[in-house]
Amino acid sequence: MSFHIVADSCCELTADMKKRGNIEIAPLTLEVGGESILDDETFDQKSFLRKVAECPECPKSACPSPEYFRTAFLNGAKHCYAVTLSAQLSGSYNSAVLGANLAQEEDEDLKIHVFNSRSASIGETLIVKKIVECEEAGMSFERVVETVELYISTQHxxxxxxxxxxxxxxxxxxxxxxxxxxxxxxxxxxxxxxxxxxxxxxxxxxxxxxxxxxxxxxxxxxxxxxxxxxxxxxxxxxxxxxxxxxxxxxxxxxxxxxxxxxxxxxxxxxxxxxxxxxx
The missing domain is CATH 3.30.1180.10 (Hypothetical Protein Tm841; Chain: A;domain 3)
Structure with a gap:
């Protein structure tokens, strides 16, 4: 597998992305009224919205751990990319950067770049799409990073x-x-x-x-x-x-x-x- 993408779970994946096998979701944990809900494929939107509506306290989220990202990066791919929520809104970006540093301590040849989406939700989805396009066009790792960072700067x-x-x-x-x-x-x-x-x-x-x-x-x-x-x-x-x-x-x-x-x-x-x- 030549490349692997890890996106935090604020990123919505298209059906095509889910089928690819090299795009992984790092789940955040949602907390509503003392209950912890993992934001993965088991997430039930209608049940969650009902719990939020019934709970007097505000729901909160906790980002994936650096250890989760470290493990995700050490999967055998030569090029690894992470796409996270805006660093202004979540600790997910910093967690991924720390995970990347830990992974590279174990494998110095591993190429990893963490993209701060400066967005959320389908803003992240479009960044994942752009990484896939660049990799499939045969770009070098450095060129992919440069192209996608430029894309992020033009996205609204x-x-x-x-x-x-x-x-x-x-x-x-x-x-x-x-x-x-x-x-x-x-x-x-x-x-x-x-x-x-x-x-x-x-x-x-x-x-x-x-x-x-x-x-x-x-x-x-x-x-x-x-x-x-x-x-x-x-x-x-x-x-x-x-x-x-x-x-x-x-x-x-x-x-x-x-x-x-x-x-x-x-x-x-x-x-x-x-x-x-x-x-």
Whole structure:
């Protein structure tokens, strides 16, 4: 096996990625009301959302250990890559870097690079897709790293959430201006900065208006989309994701598009009804 990719479980995998055999998910652990839930293939979104809704405390997540990453890297592949949540939002990146250092102490010839996605969810998915494309094009390890890092610097992530409580309570919105009271049904349109922090881009009254403002923001930012993939993930709202997809495809001629359901970490932060988009 020439290359191996380890992505933390905020990364949603496509059906094709799951079949490949050389893309591994490093699960985060979710904690809801004293119960620990491993964010792996056993994750049950509907059950999880119900537990979150019933629990007065805010759910939390714990990143995979450096030891998990170390073992994942020592799998016989010549080139290893990790893709993690934005380092501004999670300890997953630092854990993977430490795991890479430990693995390279055991095998000095092993080539490992940890990509800070500066994103989350399907932002990570698109980075995994880009690594696969580069490796299959026969690029050297160094060229893959250079190409994918450049890609990350041009990628944009956007989201509109029905409920911001988890982000707010877990301190992930600390750098965002105070949000208008939810009693007014104001929904902020959020995005990621180039460093991977969360920022408010716009707002609207009502979720559908906010989604259309997000579409406007994506179209305004979009460049050279004929070579890009549009990725959408949703938390338990496929019809809403389809509506946003159609609105974007009317205005952008992208190369490809896919829609995925959120896994555990993304479900925890996006909450029921959230939409995340990366391009």
């Amino acid at each position: 992530t956007y989201f509109v959430l029905e409920n911001l409580e988890t982000l707010r309570k877990n301190g992930r919105l600390s750098k965002t201006k105070a949000l208008v009271a939810s009693a007014l049904k104001i929904k902020p349109v959020m995005g990621a900065t180039s460093e991977g922090d969360i920022v408010q881009l716009d707002q609207a009254r009502g979720i559908n208006k906010a989604l259309m403002k997000m579409v406007d923001a994506i179209v305004n930012d979009a460049q050279h989309v004929e070579n890009k993939t549009l990725a959408i993930s949703h938390c338990n709202c496929p019809e809403r994701a389809e509506m946003v997809k159609e609105a974007l495809l009317e205005r952008l001629a992208v190369q490809d598009v896919f829609v995925l359901d959120t896994q555990g970490v993304s479900s925890m932060y996006a909450n029921d009804g959230g939409i995340i988009i990366a391009l």
